[in-house]
Amino acid sequence: MRALIASFLLLLTTPAFAAPPESCSGVVFEDRNGDGMRNPGERGLPGIRLHDGAQLLVTGADGAYTAALVEGETLFVIKPAGFRFRARGDGLPDFWRNTRIGEGPALKYGGIPVQAPQCRDFALVPDARTRTDGLDVLVFTDPQVKSSVDVGYYERDIVDSVLGTPLQQAALGISLGDIAHDDLSLYPALNRATARMGVPWLHVAGNHDLDFDATRDEDSLLTFRNSYGPDTFAWEEAEAVFIGLDDVVYRPGTTPAYIGGLRADQFAFLEQYLPTVPRDRLLVIGVHIPFFDAAPGRETFRHADRERLFALLRDFPHVLLLSGHSHAQRHVFHDASTGWHGAKPLHEYNVGAACGSFWSGVKDADGIPDATMADGTPNGFATLHVAPDRGYALAWHPARDVDAQIALHAPRVLRHGAWPGNGVYANVFMGRSETRVEYRIDEGEWKPMQRTEQADPRVLAENLRDDEAGNLRGYDRLPEAAPSPHLWRGTLPTNLAPGEHRVSVRAFAVTPGWPYDETSTTYRLVDAEP
Incomplete structure (x- = not known):
């Protein structure tokens, strides 16, 4: 009988997830050797900000903080400049902890599992x-x-x-x-x-x-x-x-x-x-x-x-x-x-x-x-x-062509002397309305290209190839071409000498640092009889 009474009293006095503490404490410390453990001589860091889902917190002179334990919330550290976090086991920075005291909703992918209601210490490694x-x-x-x-x-x-x-x-x-x-x-x-x-x-x-x-x-x-x-x-x-x-x-x-x-x-x-x-x-x-x-x-x-x-x-x-x-x-x-x-x-x-x-x-x-x-x-x-x-x-x-900044589309061949109704199109991936884009033929004069909001012919051509194919060309086909806000056009002359001509295109950075390089393509002019 005494054992039963003792067991009952123990249950009454043992913390349970159903009756969690309202707050908890931890320390943000300088992890000098990067091992994630607070070793002797590793000081607590004052003035570090955290958030517990309800309030912005700031560590004291000893690096300590007290946070509310709010069901379903996430406690996280706001990384200060000059420090970094150690990586967790999955390679992501270790700067947070979820609070899940009771069972949450039953979800297909699991949600947040129940875990002990507690704070934790956070290690900040000096960024050398x-x-x-x-x-x-x-x-x-x-x-x-x-x-x-x-x-x-x-x-x-x-x-x-x-x-x-x-x-x-x-x-x-x-x-x-x-x-x-x-x-x-x-x-x-x-x-x-x-x-x-x-x-x-x-x-x-x-x-x-x-x-x-x-x-x-x-x-x-x-x-x-x-x-x-x-x-x-x-x-x-x-x-x-x-x-x-x-x-x-x-x-x-x-x-x-x-x-x-x-x-x-x-x-x-x-x-x-x-x-x-x-x-x-x-x-x-x-x-x-x-x-x-x-x-x-x-x-x-x-x-x-x-x-x-x-x-x-x-x-x-x-x-x-x-x-x-x-x-x-x-x-x-x-x-x-x-x-x-x-x-x-x-x-x-x-x-x-x-x-x-x-x-x-x-x-x-x-x-x-x-x-x-x-x-x-x-x-x-x-x-x-x-x-x-x-x-x-x-x-x-x-992807896999990380320095490319412009994609060109031009016809491969035009009739020498034909009405100049065909153009070269330049898709300047980072272009915007004020971007200056120019082109030239061979070693001729650089001329401005005109911005045009229409579908990129490169994507249109791929759409047509998918339409005409008798079998699937890929698991899913490319989407239908949509008007592009970063497309420019220049008219291709047909009154030059028959033969191959180089079309060079360059774009000028609106702000310094854009890695635009000049790029080029070719087209041929050929004589033809009616």
Whole structure:
């Protein structure tokens, strides 16, 4: 009887997940030897900011912090400049911990498993690397793998394009959503591929990263967060501050099932954190769904949320928006018409997809699909370079041809003396309305090309080849060509001497640092009889 009573009393006094403590404590410390353990002599770091899902926290003089234990929330550290995190077992930076006290919703891909309600110590390793020429960042979006075959494409086409090149020296990498295409069980394989680059990597959620069996938006990223941590985060470097925001608002039972927007808790985080951000750094906001309306006449990002965010960003002199989702790329400059009232237009770079056109198109000799996007941009990834003066340059890197910046299309042969109605087309992947593009024939005078918003003939030609084929030319065909915002045309003369003529094209950088090289093609003029 005494044993039963003792057992009963023990149950009453033993902490249980059903009655968790309201808060917990931990330490952020300087991990001098990088082993992840706090060893004698490794000091606690004061003034380090964390967020517990509700409040912005700051470590004390001894590096200690106290956080609320909020069910379903994620505790994370905002990395300060001059430090780095150790890599977790999956190769991703170790800067967060989820709180899951009781059983969450039953989800196909698992969500966040139950774990002991506690804080943890966070190790920050002094970053011994010195940068004198600025910060380099790899920017991926929409790997969007739907099978292990696609994971192989991602690894051989995208990751291998970085390995062994100067691009691998980037200080940071970020993926802007649609990491997978609905099959979230592919995350571990994707992470193994990404980790091969050896670059600290952050992930923003996309609409194909949702737990679609969740019944509400609050539970729709549980599996994503189990792999990647907070869906809203901040990360600081000496040259720039990065904020990642989940901007996919899940609306189960509606069509479409999501819309671009931000939650109240995200605005609460921004309102607490942004006043602490130095104004002399570039502030980079990374999201999945673009802030501009991608469909004419339809609100694809909630305008009220956009205006509220833009109001918070208004007084920052250096801001860049990065988005994905569209599987094309373009530059948008926000002004009063979209709710931006800053001193100068607000630049949004809508980044092209790593998977291009969803890993579609004819396979090459290595068995990798063409994947050219509807606007004529080859699949690949972007880079962001932030200069010491906080100016920045962006570049697009086609997969396995990372230095190519322009794709040309021209007829192979024209009749000598024919009416000059045919042209050479230049798809300048990073081009925008003010980009100056010129061409010349042979060693002739350089002349301006005219920007034209129409379909890239390269993609149209591939569409026609698919139409005329009696059998499938690839697993999926390329999408129908769409008007490209970065296409230029120059008329080809037919009054030159018969024979082959070289067409050279060059584009001038709007901002310094764009790696444009002159490129060329040829066409022939031949005599013909009626």
